Amino acid sequence: MAELCEISPVSKAKKTTQIPRKTIYRLSIYQRCLQRLKENGMDTVSSGALSKAAGVKPTQLRKDLTYFGQFGTRGLGYNVEALSETISGVLGSNALQPVILVGAGNLGSALLRYNGFRKEGFEIKAAFDADAQRIGTTKVGVPVHAASDMVAFVKKNKVRMAILAVPAESAQEVCNQLVEAGVQGILNFSPTVLNVPSNVIVNSVDLALELEHLSFFVQG
Amino acid sequence: MAELCEISPVSKAKKTTQIPRKTIYRLSIYQRCLQRLKENGMDTVSSGALSKAAGVKPTQLRKDLTYFGQFGTRGLGYNVEALSETISGVLGSNALQPVILVGAGNLGSALLRYNGFRKEGFEIKAAFDADAQRIGTTKVGVPVHAASDMVAFVKKNKVRMAILAVPAESAQEVCNQLVEAGVQGILNFSPTVLNVPSNVIVNSVDLALELEHLSFFVQG
DNA sequence: TGGTGTGAAGTGGTTCACAGCA
DNA sequence: TGCTGTGAACCACTTCACACCA
Numbered sequence: 001m002a003e004l005c006e007i008s009p010v011s012k013a014k015k016t017t018q019i020p021r022k023t024i025y026r027l028s029i030y031q032r033c034l035q036r037l038k039e040n041g042m043d044t045v046s047s048g049a050l051s052k053a054a055g056v057k058p059t060q061l062r063k064d065l066t067y068f069g070q071f072g073t074r075g076l077g078y079n080v081e082a083l084s085e086t087i088s089g090v091l092g093s094n095a096l097q098p099v100i101l102v103g104a105g106n107l108g109s110a111l112l113r114y115n116g117f118r119k120e121g122f123e124i125k126a127a128f129d130a131d132a133q134r135i136g137t138t139k140v141g142v143p144v145h146a147a148s149d150m151v152a153f154v155k156k157n158k159v160r161m162a163i164l165a166v167p168a169e170s171a172q173e174v175c176n177q178l179v180e181a182g183v184q185g186i187l188n189f190s191p192t193v194l195n196v197p198s199n200v201i202v203n204s205v206d207l208a209l210e211l212e213h214l215s216f217f218v219q220g
Numbered sequence: 221m222a223e224l225c226e227i228s229p230v231s232k233a234k235k236t237t238q239i240p241r242k243t244i245y246r247l248s249i250y251q252r253c254l255q256r257l258k259e260n261g262m263d264t265v266s267s268g269a270l271s272k273a274a275g276v277k278p279t280q281l282r283k284d285l286t287y288f289g290q291f292g293t294r295g296l297g298y299n300v301e302a303l304s305e306t307i308s309g310v311l312g313s314n315a316l317q318p319v320i321l322v323g324a325g326n327l328g329s330a331l332l333r334y335n336g337f338r339k340e341g342f343e344i345k346a347a348f349d350a351d352a353q354r355i356g357t358t359k360v361g362v363p364v365h366a367a368s369d370m371v372a373f374v375k376k377n378k379v380r381m382a383i384l385a386v387p388a389e390s391a392q393e394v395c396n397q398l399v400e401a402g403v404q405g406i407l408n409f410s411p412t413v414l415n416v417p418s419n420v421i422v423n424s425v426d427l428a429l430e431l432e433h434l435s436f437f438v439q440g
Numbered sequence: 441t442g443g444t445g446t447g448a449a450g451t452g453g454t455t456c457a458c459a460g461c462a
Numbered sequence: 463t464g465c466t467g468t469g470a471a472c473c474a475c476t477t478c479a480c481a482c483c484a
Contacts, residue, residue, distance in 0.1 A: 110330025193275035
């Protein structure tokens with residue numbers, strides 16, 4: 001994000017990837033734009049139009065797509081429906097992954113209520129927290145369990161992705177448990193660098209850092 | 221994240237910048253690590269130790285610092301206090317910028333409660349919302365004003381940075397108003413590409429996108 | 441010896457220029 | 463003619479190799 005996209009060094013995923021990480025990133029953006037076009041009843045779109053909606057250059061879009069094949073018709077453009085299907089396939093977002101949330105504090109609770117995840121096809125199965133006051137409650141239909149039940153839940157439900165929104169102090173410890181239990185992807189909101197084995201990928205979003213980053217460009 | 225780092229094309233800021241954008245980004249990380257070292261009473265640190273804490277390679281850290289001068293002592297390392305001061309100066313985070321929040325919904329409210337901003341030295345001066353039910357209330361000590369008062373407030377208080385957490389549909393419109401009023405940096409949480417003049421910088425954090433990005437690496 | 445500072449080489453990603461096809 | 467597909471040139475950033483010095 002952001003780069004922060006780059007705050008996580010992304011420890012060389014095992015994926016057979018000649019494909020740039022940033023391309024993958026942009027695929028999600030394209031997908032969202034295509035969705036909107038579909039809703040508006042468009043059935044074809046040119047690289048120029050789609051790239052503009054996505055905020056990139058046309059050549060970039062075309063180059064991105066060539067990593068996966070040829071989908072356009074010269075002189076015409078891309079079939080919206082077909083392209084959207086293809087991207088879904090590549091991203092694996094048609095095979096819906098279960099996700100858990102760890103840390104049901106301020107930020108965690110907001111993430112539960114945030115319906116952007118659901119809109120993109122993700123569903124948070126359960127939340128976990130160490131605070132006894134929160135355990136046993138339900139937030140927006142999602143049950144909050146004790147942190148001690150987390151590992152068992154992950155193993156039982158074969159959860160592969162987790163959202164981490166715990167204080168910086170406990171982030172690494174919780175992270176270790178998640179990895180141990182079999183989680184392969186972590187979306188980390190704690191302001192810390194997480195150490196993970198190379199087969200696990202961490203995507204960090206550090207809110208304060210993003211704001212600080214801005215302030216550099218604004219002074220003066 | 222971040223990477224998203226790259227979702228905002230960062231439209232070539234006017235800044236006299238030979239300095240890589242990613243370097244600026246990492247300065248914030250170094251700063252946070254230095255803070256922690258200071259609290260622990262360390263007064264010098266080597267590039268090896270600091271870079272490890274920040275999750276980067278030692279050469280990277282040293283290279284980053286050379287963009288601004290020479291701060292280390294060969295054979296010894298860096299003075300924690302002095303380096304921290306220097307980075308603060310570069311980032312402009314010692315000249316505290318006022319910030320406003322637009323959109324006091326789920327995510328917006330959580331951001332108000334999130335004390336990571338304050339910890340890094342930012343203070344949200346006021347919040348704005350279009351929903352009459354929210355206007356006039358106070359969240360965590362921050363007053364929620366009517367959206368219609370936003371432009372005047374920005375002008376009067378010379379606000380240069382804003383956090384945008386409104387629905388995608390209204391994001392561009394609100395963005396335009398902010399720019400019109402003089403805001404130069406926007407931290408955008410709305411899932412949309414914002415069009416801004418080249419003297420304004422947008423840093424987008426798209427939560428759903430970050431999660432989708434992860435899912436690509438996790439399948440299988 | 442144990443560290444920093446830095447030109448030079450390497451890498452990854454973007455953009456260009458243009459060939460090729462409906 | 464209009465728009466896609468793509469090798470080649472380009473650019474930005476990272477990493478290396480090593481000079482230098484407390």
